Amino acid sequence: MEKLIVSSSPHIRTKVTTKVIMRDVLIALTPAAVASVVLFGLSALLVIAVCVASSVLFEFLFNLLVKKEQTVSDLSAAVTGLLLAFSLPANAEIYHCIVGSFFAIVIVKCLFGGIGCNFANPAVASRVLLLIAFSSSVGDKVATNFMDPELVGGATPLEAIKSGATDSLPSLIDMLVGNRMGALGETCAIALIVGGVYLILRRVIKWQIPVIYIGTVFVLSFIIKMDFNLALYEVLGGGVVIAAFFMITDYVTTPTNTLGKMVFALGAALITVLIRFFGSYPEGVSFAILIMNILSPYVERLCSRKPFGKVGKK
Amino acid sequence: MFEKLLGKLRIPHLKSTASCEPVVMDAPSEVIFPTLQHRGKPAIPVVKATDTVKVGQLIAEADGKMSSPIYSSVSGKVTKIDLHLGADGRKYPSIRIESDGLMTVCEDIKPPVVEDLDTLIEAIHASGIIGLGGAGFPTAVKLEGVKNNKLETVIINGAECEPYLTCDARMMLDNPELIFEGVELLKKYLPDTPRFIFGIETNKPECIETVARVFADDESVSVMPLPTLYPQGAEKVLIYNTLGITVPENKLPIELGVMVMNVTTLALIAKYVKDGMPLTSRCVTLDGSAVKEPKNVIVPIGAKVRDVIEFAGGLKCEAAKIILGGPMTGVSIYSDEEPVIKTTGGIIALSKKDALANKSTACIHCGRCTEACPQLLDPTSFGRAAKLDNVDDKMQLLDESRINLCVECGSCSFVCPANRPILENIRTMKASLREYKAHKAGLK
Numbered sequence: 012m013e014k015l016i017v018s019s020s021p022h023i024r025t026k027v028t029t030k031v032i033m034r035d036v037l038i039a040l041t042p043a044a045v046a047s048v049v050l051f052g053l054s055a056l057l058v059i060a061v062c063v064a065s066s067v068l069f070e071f072l073f074n075l076l077v078k079k080e081q082t083v084s085d086l087s088a089a090v091t092g093l094l095l096a097f098s099l100p101a102n103a104e105i106y107h108c109i110v111g112s113f114f115a116i117v118i119v120k121c122l123f124g125g126i127g128c129n130f131a132n133p134a135v136a137s138r139v140l141l142l143i144a145f146s147s148s149v150g151d152k153v154a155t156n157f158m159d160p161e162l163v164g165g166a167t168p169l170e171a172i173k174s175g176a177t178d179s180l181p182s183l184i185d186m187l188v189g190n191r192m193g194a195l196g197e198t199c200a201i202a203l204i205v206g207g208v209y210l211i212l213r214r215v216i217k218w219q220i221p222v223i224y225i226g227t228v229f230v231l232s233f234i235i236k237m238d239f240n241l242a243l244y245e246v247l248g249g250g251v252v253i254a255a256f257f258m259i260t261d262y263v264t265t266p267t268n269t270l271g272k273m274v275f276a277l278g279a280a281l282i283t284v285l286i287r288f289f290g291s292y293p294e295g296v297s298f299a300i301l302i303m304n305i306l307s308p309y310v311e312r313l314c315s316r317k318p319f320g321k322v323g324k325k
Numbered sequence: 326m327f328e329k330l331l332g333k334l335r336i337p338h339l340k341s342t343a344s345c346e347p348v349v350m351d352a353p354s355e356v357i358f359p360t361l362q363h364r365g366k367p368a369i370p371v372v373k374a375t376d377t378v379k380v381g382q383l384i385a386e387a388d389g390k391m392s393s394p395i396y397s398s399v400s401g402k403v404t405k406i407d408l409h410l411g412a413d414g415r416k417y418p419s420i421r422i423e424s425d426g427l428m429t430v431c432e433d434i435k436p437p438v439v440e441d442l443d444t445l446i447e448a449i450h451a452s453g454i455i456g457l458g459g460a461g462f463p464t465a466v467k468l469e470g471v472k473n474n475k476l477e478t479v480i481i482n483g484a485e486c487e488p489y490l491t492c493d494a495r496m497m498l499d500n501p502e503l504i505f506e507g508v509e510l511l512k513k514y515l516p517d518t519p520r521f522i523f524g525i526e527t528n529k530p531e532c533i534e535t536v537a538r539v540f541a542d543d544e545s546v547s548v549m550p551l552p553t554l555y556p557q558g559a560e561k562v563l564i565y566n567t568l569g570i571t572v573p574e575n576k577l578p579i580e581l582g583v584m585v586m587n588v589t590t591l592a593l594i595a596k597y598v599k600d601g602m603p604l605t606s607r608c609v610t611l612d613g614s615a616v617k618e619p620k621n622v623i624v625p626i627g628a629k630v631r632d633v634i635e636f637a638g639g640l641k642c643e644a645a646k647i648i649l650g651g652p653m654t655g656v657s658i659y660s661d662e663e664p665v666i667k668t669t670g671g672i673i674a675l676s677k678k679d680a681l682a683n684k685s686t687a688c689i690h691c692g693r694c695t696e697a698c699p700q701l702l703d704p705t706s707f708g709r710a711a712k713l714d715n716v717d718d719k720m721q722l723l724d725e726s727r728i729n730l731c732v733e734c735g736s737c738s739f740v741c742p743a744n745r746p747i748l749e750n751i752r753t754m755k756a757s758l759r760e761y762k763a764h765k766a767g768l769k
Binding site: 015016017018019020021022023025027124126263264268322 | 656675726743
């Protein structure tokens with residue numbers, strides 16, 4: 012008999028590995044990707060392809076350069092690339108995509124230690140960088156593109172609300188299917204929700220997180236505007252739906268415990284609404300997520316449970 | 326009944342031997358008895374090389390109460406007593422006996438005299454019976470606790486939440502009369518007329534049915550079906566999920582009026598009181614992807630794993646890993662020469678494909694370990710502690726997050742998508758916290 016393997020228990024492990032989780036996220040993002048190509052045409056496909064390919068390539072090259080074990084096969088770089096593409100306008104310049112991927116993967120993720128070590132959501136941080144970096148230098152058109160991007164010049168729903176031009180809003184049905192201005196992956200709420208439900212059913216994310224986030228944005232918007240319809244536009248416009256299912260549910264940059272995750276969602280919703288209604292920008296989802304990313308470790312510790320049977324305070 | 330039950334983990338059941346009535350194994354040619362098969366002090370050998378022994382004959386006596394005597398499971402000759410490297414990595418004196426194949430029963434065997442609680446406890450101590458669910462805590466010591474505390478509930482643990490294992494299930498199905506007699510025995514001699522609750526996972530409906538039928542006329546006995554979620558059989562989890570009682574860290578269950586006893590332990594106590602044959606054999610579930618015919622076997626304690634596998638039909642492919650016990654909490658052994666001991670509920674032989682672990686990758690902060698922990702601990706805080714440089718800070722964080730409350734069920738490691746050795750690290754850190762505290766106490 013050959014030598015037996017001796018190891019610490021448990022001797023069986025789950026089949027749900029990091030790669031399986033990331034694959035599920037990619038599957039969940041597929042309906043929205045398809046919808047974006049249908050809505051915005053092949054230029055959307057080009058943006059997606061460039062973002063995903065350059066993200067994966069940057070991670071590969073970084074690992075090669077610093078002689079780290081390759082991690083591209085865990086698919087997390089592909090997820091980051093796809094999410095970044097989703098937050099860009101369909102007519103984004105190729106170099107925007109490449110700069111965005113570089114910042115997301117190399118600066119935000121790899122320099123902090125790679126998967127699991129970044130403190131901010133790479134795709135979100137990169138979106139904010141593009142928004143700020145290119146709004147002054149590239150001019151007004153691109154600025155609005157990155158903020159709440161427009162395809163052919165019309166205002167996005169959130170801009171329309173912000174400027175009081177509520178007559179020009181698309182119908183709510185159009186908001187649901189995505190027939191409106193916006194970033195390429197954000198507009199089709201239905202496709203995002205289908206993907207989100209898939210993630211919930213696969214136990215990748217918890218249903219409480221999107222429910223709390225979307226619910227809070229809706230309720231606060233309603234309280235501020237006292238208009239049911241406008242509150243619905245607030246939820247369906249901008250990045251609320253994609254953030255609810257795909258960004259504030261990111262494992263690495265949110266608390267590990269369920270209570271903490273819920274507090275995170277609540278806080279993100281609060282900041283989103285504050286920026287939208289009281290800030291100068293029409294959209295606040297990305298900033299809200301970044302701010303909560305920074306608070307995440309503290310939220311996590313404040314929300315930790317009391318060990319079962321521990322005597323005394325938590 | 327309760328808002329939330331502890332233990333939430335879905336693990337594969339793999340109970341392919343659930344319908345296999347145990348078969349009795351022939352006398353193996355050699356048996357090995359490590360003197361530590363229980364929690365507490367090792368037993369002290371009372372035989373020497375060349376002595377002849379018979380089945381049921383005392384070969385090592387208990388070293389005080391927190392210990393348990395060991396009896397020969399075969400008739401034959403003691404060949405030697407040497408230090409044997411156990412699966413826990415320590416060495417204990419072990420008694421090797423060469424079997425004559427006759428299984429001649431020792432003529433001293435006679436039912437014990439049981440008249441009251443004291444004689445019952447004495448009998449249980451003498452029987453060599455310990456917690457057979459795997460913990461190996463001397464049952465007599467557990468029963469001593471009822472003298473100073475008011476006993477309200479006895480929970481009979483039939484959860485058997487480990488994958489593969491079906492010994493307890495078979496005991497409930499094949500020997501319900503022993504379980505009935507066991508409960509009657511405890512009722513007769515335990516003070517305070519406690520109620521009895523059987524905790525059985527719902528993936529064993531026949532067991533729930535059988536036990537409920539046997540105790541149909543007894544109002545003090547009830548069956549509580551438990552969700553099939555790991556680890557229902559862990560003592561504190563079981564107490565919470567059946568009674569809603571939280572066992573605080575500074576108290577024993579008995580101080581709260583609760584006693585948990587494994588269903589096989591209970592049945593074997595009844596059997597011992599009836600026929601006086603001490604614990605010399607036990608049911609072992611033989612299963613795993615390398616095993617040709619998974620089955621339940623009544624194995625003489627001390628039999629080598631290799632002999633058990635051979636008796637049961639052998640392997641269909643080479644075993645890359647052999648586990649004593651279940652795959653969640655069992656111990657992997659380095660050689661198939663290792664003996665079956667009192668607490669061995671299963672022999673799981675895995676093929677190479679199932680034995681090789683995936684590579685461990687970076688933690689992605691998913692929180693699945695925290696969510697899975699039945700003790701509501703936060704393994705990520707242990708990870709944080711591990712990264713601290715200052716040893717006092719490290720130990721303080723470990724202590725505050727109560728790493729010592731970890732029951733080592735393995736849920737955290739099981740769910741980890743990055744396949745990190747979480748429990749392995751916890752074991753190491755628990756040990757260093759223990760040493761640190763002992764050191765600090767020594768300085769004072």
